Amino acid sequence: MASEVERAIEAIVMVAEEPIPPHLLAQILEVTPARVEEVCRQLAEGYAGEDRGFQLVRVAGGYRFQSHPDLAGYVERFALEGQATRLSPAALETLALVAYKQPVSRAQVAEVRGVSVDSVMRTLQHRGYISEVGRDPGPGQAVLYGTTARFLEKLGLDSLDQLPALAQFVPGPEVMEALDAGLRHGAGRPEPGGPAWVADDGEADAEADGEP
Amino acid sequence: MASEVERAIEAIVMVAEEPIPPHLLAQILEVTPARVEEVCRQLAEGYAGEDRGFQLVRVAGGYRFQSHPDLAGYVERFALEGQATRLSPAALETLALVAYKQPVSRAQVAEVRGVSVDSVMRTLQHRGYISEVGRDPGPGQAVLYGTTARFLEKLGLDSLDQLPALAQFVPGPEVMEALDAGLRHGAGRPEPGGPAWVADDGEADAEADGEP
């Protein structure tokens, strides 16, 4: 039969509003955090093995129950309210910048984006993905931004350490070469028939940018 | 393996905040209410047989998950020790807005605050200080919130009329700003590792986010 610790963890996580940090569970149950982690892992595996409609997951530094992703269709029919619209590409790129460069000022973000990011940053703050985390000690004391626990929750991450390494997005040599060529070649090489694609003003294709 | 209906019921009930009437589940799952009742009974028996720390119960005309009564001691400890003990200045602003501007939607509060207030509104609701008081007649039919009798009681007021008038005196802009800044930046941060206070979603600090 299930152990007391197992059952108590199930009971407490069931009544929590937010992911519960293992050290808090450990404190309430008077066991070590390591034991909590172990039991939670077993529970999570158990639910998966029994093909339950819910999961026990570790996210944003704590444990929580959530519905199984398989069943998103049903849950969405039930809970339409919680559905946030997706972020625009601009907002996502800005969010990526904040996530990887935090703590970072608006001006620093704007510099990389090449445009003002005021309104996008406001949106991200409004949606709870980023927040003010401090001030630059230098002159001007710019507000510095970082990502929030909610950001981690939205990405299903336990901590920022789990963000994929930025290095893995650094473009390969072929892209570098293309960029380099784009800014170098062409002196004596008029294109046969002219640059046909110049007229093509339609799609802004994020996909065409060489995604894997 | 578990059936789709079983799993979907688990998922939906897991996510719901209130007991869900069987006819609603039946409608979402496109099965008969009788089938829902049957599956729920099986699920409930299953959890009992497996000695889970939670139960699926029928209460107030619907189904919900709750902690097992056996484990009330642990849940009580969690209620006492594991929860926020006070409101952050930012969260207090959220409560104040609801008190003075009721009935008001979450989106309206978020708009004024400039940050996401979802989680603080939820906490205020769970603790019984605010509650749903209606729906916006406009498109979207946003839930409108107001304060509760409990809120009045805790503040020692007989009725909302006794809230001090907002416009008793109108401070100059610089006073307001100082006040604003004081409330926002003057206070300390949440203690790392413990949800000692209720904060707006955007208030989590970067350091805490990164913690394993």
Next chain:
Amino acid sequence: MPYEVTTAVFEGPFDLLLHLITRNQVDIYQVSLSSIVDAYVAELDKLRHVNLDVATEFLLIAAVLLELKARRLLPGSDDIDDEEELALWEERDLLLARLFECKTFKDAAGALMRMMDAAGRSFPRTAGLEARFVELSPDLLTGVTPDRLRLACLAAMTPRPQPRVDLDHVAPIRASVGDAVAELVVLLPGAGTMSFAQLTADAGDRLSVIVRFLAVLELYKRGWVDVAQPGNFGELQVWWLGDEGDGGDPAPFSPLDAIEEYQG
């Protein structure tokens, strides 16, 4: 899909340039600077309705591109000033680096979106404590008085100093070397010789002193002043030698020449 881009909306100049370059990536030898510049300028044309700030950023990049293109079109570039040539290549490398960075974060953003989409298929349980336990929870309103509530409401409704222009990158004191130079060429000819301490007597802060110092160096470089220091940590003396070529024009610098903003 909640968003669908029907017209080209480029969020920034690098975005656009990246797009123009990488869409022809299939064969890098098809990529011609000339056609990229043309396409870029064509896009600029469509941006006329866009606000000035955005347009400026695009124009800045366009200027660099056009300069690159112009340089490429010149038949023999032997007679071109080496320093200028070098500066141009530096611009180009800078542009390249920024494109590279832009591309990196674009791909990172794509990964974040995929993670969000995956995580978004699960919904968290947020039901909270059952009613019978709620009374045990600490009272969050301990110490909250009606008056505190009123103040909090006022604070919440006070317009944030936010919808301002983004000034984060602007230091409170803007000191430009160009301005300092202009001041010195007015000040020095009359005095002949001044100590650096005298030159900075009215400088309010360290930043202004630094800027004055840089201005002196700039003048020294141009041969308009001479500088002497009698030993380590000695008082720096500045002599006005005058501007031989030009009758003491007090505004000798073109705006793009040497004016730099120092943020400390």
